[in-house]
Amino acid sequence: MKDLLNGTRYGADLHSNFLGIESPNPFWLASAPPTDKEVNVRRAYEAGWGGVVWKTLGEAGPPVVNVSGPRYGAIFGADRRLLGLNNIELITDRPLEVNLEEIARVKRDYPDRALIVSLMVPCEEEPWRKILKEVELTGADGVELNFGCPHGMAERGMGAAVGQVPEYIEMVTGWVKKHSNLPCIVKLTPNISNILMPAQAAMRGGADAVSLINTINSITSVNLDAMSPEPMIDGMGTHGGYCGPAVKPIAMNMVAEIARSQDTKGLPISAIGGVTTWRDAAEFMALGAGNVQVCTAAMTYGFKVVQEMISGLSQWMDEKGYESTSDFIGLAAPKVTDWQHLNLDFVTKAEINQDDCISCGRCFAACEDTSHQAIEMSEDRVFTVKDDECVACNLCVNVCPVEGCITMRQLGVDEIDERTGMKVPADKRTWLEHPNNPSADPNTCIIRGQ
């Protein structure tokens, strides 16, 4: 971000190159209402967004019809912080020609920003060929295939109806690659059991990248007077697509699975789902995403929210000595592994910092009632950890209202774990070598004297 005063940057260069598409930073707006019109997109670019994926276009003809009652539902945290949003909106309900004209104008005026066009047309080759030709004329940088919309369009054989059938994904992606040279990003739906299936199908079809996640099937609330799910349209409701901070953990897992799987490794990923701060973006990128897309954060806080993402990411990169985003993209991917490869000889113990503790007792309730009875409470409300009971589950850390008050101390080599009596060994032992594993390598156990 340019310093207002003397043109020096806040810090590291955030310039991003995704599939050869350049943008001044890796923050793109996802295909959704924030990118539905020229007026929004211009304002978004002015606010600092590096790129946008235009709200999904359908084929020419009578425009899509949206409901005219509430289309959103929400989940709140304390203080009405919006944590999750659910919607029953369809793809753009504005005429195709209008969108195409606007896309061309905006791209002409902002050549340095990424502009991707999201598409969803019926599952036949001709409509795809036709719309691709029209998109190419706009000067857009690429296309994103919306195989994810979970409501409304799926009933018409589009969106998630395609995204849930790997063969369709492969077929449609193939048509797109056949009829256009534009970089092609396939947007995946999370409403499947194994994200690798659609990702592999996209690869087979020739996709240049995948983006994920689209929204998750959900019902956010039920109106107990009307006895109807919300948002309620004339007394009825339907499942909508869930997004926002609440879906980030789900999206991160799916991104990581694609980034680390042998079959899909190296397939460029544009990560979507709950990105709200610079840190969310850094986390997704560390897991292997080349850039991120944002919808709910912009819908909650306005376009200006990107300024914090920009300043925060570059400050963090500076602190870490990363000179460009490619320096840290994917660094955490190799650390994502299967449970069986975790070190079972790694031992930590919870430790309560008495200076920070406000004696609320939440750690005690959590541990005593639902975990391992490893926290002691004195008459005068002093809370201490019993090392001989603590399994290091981390629950107390997570329920403590004071961040950093409870920490995990790692036991050093040769230290005794008071709970098990085991001396922490210098080497490590995973489930694969563990004596309790019937199919473990017996040699390891013998060497250890177990």
Place this chain on the structure above:
Amino acid sequence: MTNSQSTPGIVPNRLSGDAYGDNFSDLHPPLNDHEALVAADRCYFCHDAPCMEACPTTIDIPLFIRQIATGTPEAAAKTILNQNILGGMCARVCPTETLCEEVCVRETAEGKPVVIGELQRYATDKAMGAHPFTRAASTGKSVAVVGAGPAGLSAAHRLAMHGHDVVIYDARPKAGGLNEFGIASYKSTNDFAAREVEWLLSIGGITVKLGQALGNGLTLDKLSADHDAVFLGMGLAGVNALGVEGDDKDGVLDAVDFISDLRQASDLSTLPVGRHVVVIGGGMTAVDAAVQAKLLGAEDVALVYRRGRDRMGASKFEQDLAASKGVRIITHASPKAVHGNGAVREVEFAYTADGADGLAETGEVFRLPADQVFKAIGQTLGDGQGLELEGRKISISMTGRTSRAGVWAGGDCASGGDDLTVTAVAEGRDAAEDIHATLMGEG
């Protein structure tokens, strides 16, 4: 010998050793990391935020608070300092209850604003190490700045950043203006004013010449001849007189002098203060003098103002602060005479009432015992340098231009805006931008 609060006369050492440290510690202790996160979490990131509009320097408050919330207080500091290079001092001294926090939407919603001032301090405290800005290439131009107070410092910094060479002339032996000599001690502890000046100057390109007063050896003509532009930020050098019988008796002092002595004292226990103290006035200076006299150990302190509380220059928060420290606030009373034999012993007041023709005495009088009286009934521009005035201050345009070409002014000495640190910073900055544009031929 140790004195007590009831020792007669004006004496030092009224309190026991530790009491001074306790009394003059930080009014608002700094937020720790946890407190800052909790406080930052309350901000709604309002669109076109009202708080931002209410800040005279237009700091992007929602953005800096969000930067704190996401664990990057250094970026937050930069957001603040971009707009207000004295953001650290302003965080401590701004009457936020009448500025940003007054209009915070959470004040509207719950009567409890986001603590913007305290968060600003949290962020800027993290930036007081290496100077975060660098200078543009030298322009070869030179600008004179008169006064090293908030207005002058802000102008000088912005000009230096744009590549101009700046010389600051200040009459006092120390830079900082009222940050150094006026602000209440419990708002700026640990020598913060001096540390902030040093940090500000570390951008380079600014020479500070102390003990050099305009009007005393230095003339505006000479400054204009030696430099490409002049910025006047000399504050208010004069003090209004009481103008009542006996106001020259011993023990009758200017509140600003008392405060300045207090700010410069290395050992507060050596500072003499009366047993019975009367402060006359209703502004920030009056409150600061009264509160600090009380904190130094005066037995009783009365702050007497001629109109009602709602007309006092000091905010409700400051009035409450004074009351909480034990200062008695008497309103609708105007001084008639100072009595005493050589030294003051009593002050006589007449009760007043707001009538059709303005304020009038009711005829009833009363006397307050006093061995020390502080006058805080306003300060005045000293020498106007022959420039056109508006009211009693140098008349300036929106960008600080005075009636004389090549001369800009801002801060307390200039017309427009409240007499506040933050206003002085804003005016200094804006004048600097106009000077820059003018010198570079864009103005």
